[in-house]
Amino acid sequence: MAVVQSLKERQAAGRDARRHAKRSLHAAIGNTDRDPVQLLQENSKGRVEALVPLRYGRMSVSPFTFYRGSAILQAHDLAGTVNSGIAFPVCGDAHLLNFGGFATPERQLVFDLNDFDEVATGPWEWDVKRLAASFAIAGEHMGFNRGALADIVATALHEYRDRMSQYAEYSALELWHEIVTFERMIEAAVTAEGRQHINRTMEKAASRTHESLLGKMATLTDGRWIIRDAPPALFHPGGPNSLLGHEQKWSDTDEWKGKLSAAFDNYLRTLSSERRKLIAQYALHDVAFKVVGVGSVGTFCLVMLFIDSHGKPLFLQVKEARQSVISRFFHGEGTPHQGDRVVSGQRLLQAASDSFLGWTTGPAGRQFYFRQLRDMKVSADVERMSSTILRGYARICGWALARAHAKASGKAVEIAAYLGNGNRFADALTEYAFAYAEQNQKDYDTFIRACRSGTLEARSDEDMAADFRV
Known part of the structure; x- marks a missing residue:
């Protein structure tokens, strides 16, 4: 039988992790001394050869689509960053479009993480950093100013902190059965625009059968x-x-x-x-x-x-x-x-x-x-969101990620104690998000040069579809 620590012991362990992993150190983006093109080529090995140009073509559309397709780069970089020492199966690719709605076996519409190709044991901070950076990168692509983006990123991080603090008080069974339904999302929405957006999404999901x-x-x-x-x-x-x-x-x-x-x-x-x-x-x-x-x-x-x-x-x-x-x-x-x-x-x-x-x-x-393949599954149409809606979406993503981490780890008490009640972690990760958005742009520019020089072949869906037209 496992030895169950007391709440005080678990809280002390979380606070103690700050000694070797100061929360302010999470602003660092890690080891970026690597060749992004080489890592992407390594990641393409073993794939269908004729489809690799399509992969690069889809990645070339914008810095955000590049970010979505280059999880290997950020994982490499994060290996050079500090972590609290709390590791468990994490999503591994928790960017903002890997969340969405779908139906449970009981036909209840819920919001949750929905892509697990990269799931593996890792530091929980890596998921939070990938999510934070995704909002900064997507928001910059959408033309939002830095002030609005900082607010959006901080909203996701504050929600993660607050929900983790809440989940630290849940019993093991309460946490296991916790679920983020669309009805609860409507109740939590702070604007009428947000509630309308959620209702429209529910209607869309109902038609996707x-x-x-x-x-x-x-x-x-x-x-x-x-x-x-x-x-x-x-x-x-x-x-x-x-x-x-x-x-x-x-x-x-x-x-x-x-x-x-x-x-x-x-x-x-x-x-x-x-x-x-x-x-x-x-x-x-x-x-x-x-x-x-x-x-x-x-x-x-x-x-x-x-x-x-x-x-x-x-x-x-x-x-x-x-x-x-x-x-x-x-x-x-x-x-x-x-x-x-x-x-x-x-x-x-x-x-x-x-x-x-x-x-x-x-x-x-x-x-x-x-x-x-499809069971009332629906994803966010982020590029059509106003800053108000994107901020609300950031809040829901922060909530869903905290719930997933709390359930998967059984370490909500420790994580909540590590985060504390202040803004140190959120401030550091907001700084990280903008710094990594800058790094992502550099990597994207290098990638585009490789495509233009012929080092990488990039083809769009339209270009490849034309090969089959008579």
């Missing part, structure tokens, strides 16, 4: 639903529009489907028995390769379309899980299977997770995890 996706994404042919090719973002692995290359043997459809079937059976073994019975009521109609996001472009990602006897769909997404950038630069407890790492981390950090979350090993030893 498997059924609404079916007609947009597939065609019924002779009683079978077939996913429509839309290269480069969506194509059949063994079809004429495939970008996977012959060396992957995807063109051998029968061989590929046989391997996929075995991998799917292994995935089912990671689900609870009632979930397996649920999936058994569906028949597989089609499978296609789907390019998603920015940082994930070039990794193997499939979408599987299932239909039940009523003709209703279920879309499952199968995403490749690679080594986390966090585990590359911070040595903590690891999980041998990368898909298991993502699933376990997601279940630990989220208040409620996807019913179909599971993992498997696929062809060529690649490791994958499964989740639903």
